[in-house]
Amino acid sequence: MLSFESVGVRYPQAPATALDGVSFTVSAGECVVLGGGNGAGKSTVLRAAAGLVQLTEGRVLIGGSPAGSRPARSSVGFVADKPPLYDVLSPVEHIELLSALWQLPPAGENTLRTYGLEGVARRPVRTLSLGQRQRLALAVATLHRPELLLLDEPFNGLDAATTGLVRAILRSHLAAGGAVLVATHTFEPMDGTATGALRVDAGRLVDAYAGPDPLGELRRGLAARSAADEAEQR
Ligand SMILES: Nc1ncnc2c1ncn2[C@@H]1O[C@H](COP(=O)(O)OP(=O)(O)OP(=O)(O)O)[C@@H](O)[C@H]1O
Incomplete structure (x- = not known):
């Protein structure tokens, strides 16, 4: 591979x-x-x-x-040591934006559940903890499977x-x-x-x-x- x-x-x-x-x-x-x-x-x-x-x-x-x-x-899905996320966008917005950009089928709810992000789904990334950002970075990096x-x-x-x-x-x-x-x-x-x-x-x-x-x-x-x-x- x-x-x-x-x-x-x-x-x-x-x-x-x-x-x-x-x-x-x-x-x-x-x-x-x-x-x-x-x-x-x-x-x-x-x-x-x-x-x-x-x-x-x-x-x-x-x-x-x-x-x-x-x-x-x-x-390839790459999660860098300092993942480039958008501070003003929420996890839901990240997933919607990147799914649209890469022409992927909508995966919002499932992805949020898999990565334990339901509780912070609509909060701007700048308010998330390090661990929550890390989970979002992984979610985003694996959106395209x-x-x-x-x-x-x-x-x-x-x-x-x-x-x-x-x-x-x-x-x-x-x-x-x-x-x-x-x-x-x-x-x-x-x-x-x-x-x-x-x-x-x-x-x-x-x-x-x-x-x-x-x-x-x-x-x-x-x-x-x-x-x-x-x-x-x-
Ligand atoms: N953008 C860059 N420009 C110039 N040198 C760089 C750059 N990125 C890394 N280096 C140099 O390349 C070498 C390897 O760096 P790298 O970041 O791959 O190491 P690492 O094993 O991941 O280190 P660490 O455990 O500290 O994260 C180092 O000497 C580093 O200073």
Whole structure:
């Protein structure tokens, strides 16, 4: 479903490459967690998959189409770490506006129920809590029923109930044959759901874990990296 082939990204005016020679795949039914320190390149991987950054080398394919192309965009739902929502519009207005723009059948009531937004359906987004905004961002990103979900820190600032709701939504997406790629520093909510994990370090993919406990292996990989850093500083 998603394929990175020797992908390189260098942001304009940035001193170093953000991604260098990154290759991996995510197939239908897989949920892959991207881990790595601050600035390692996790968000850039997601932006490249969403077709939002220019590649300096390699290619990214979604279902065989280049990321960013029309067919690729229709297969992808992207929730950025700071989702771009309209402060003055309500959840209902977001859903109506985007459904009309993308010529989708009306899905208002169902969507609001699925994402637990009925109670705030007609309030302007500027009055919503972080967790309510996060749920709306996910609702909007999945309106067109994409096969691949790209989520950047989806559990930031969420309480236990909302974390559980997001996890349940991801699981039903996977059970329906969808795929998920999540960049996060918060692994607990993905325990038991992740089928694989990737460790990114200074723009390179340094480890891929696909065993029975991919997040345990990712945690150990990150801990070993931190220990090596500390030893070097001593
Ligand atoms: N728009 C940009 N312009 C220039 N450099 C950028 C831009 N966005 C990211 N970078 C740089 O690219 C590298 C990778 O950043 P990225 O945001 O992908 O890391 P990350 O792993 O998601 O980090 P974090 O965990 O802190 O969110 C960093 O060195 C960052 O400073």
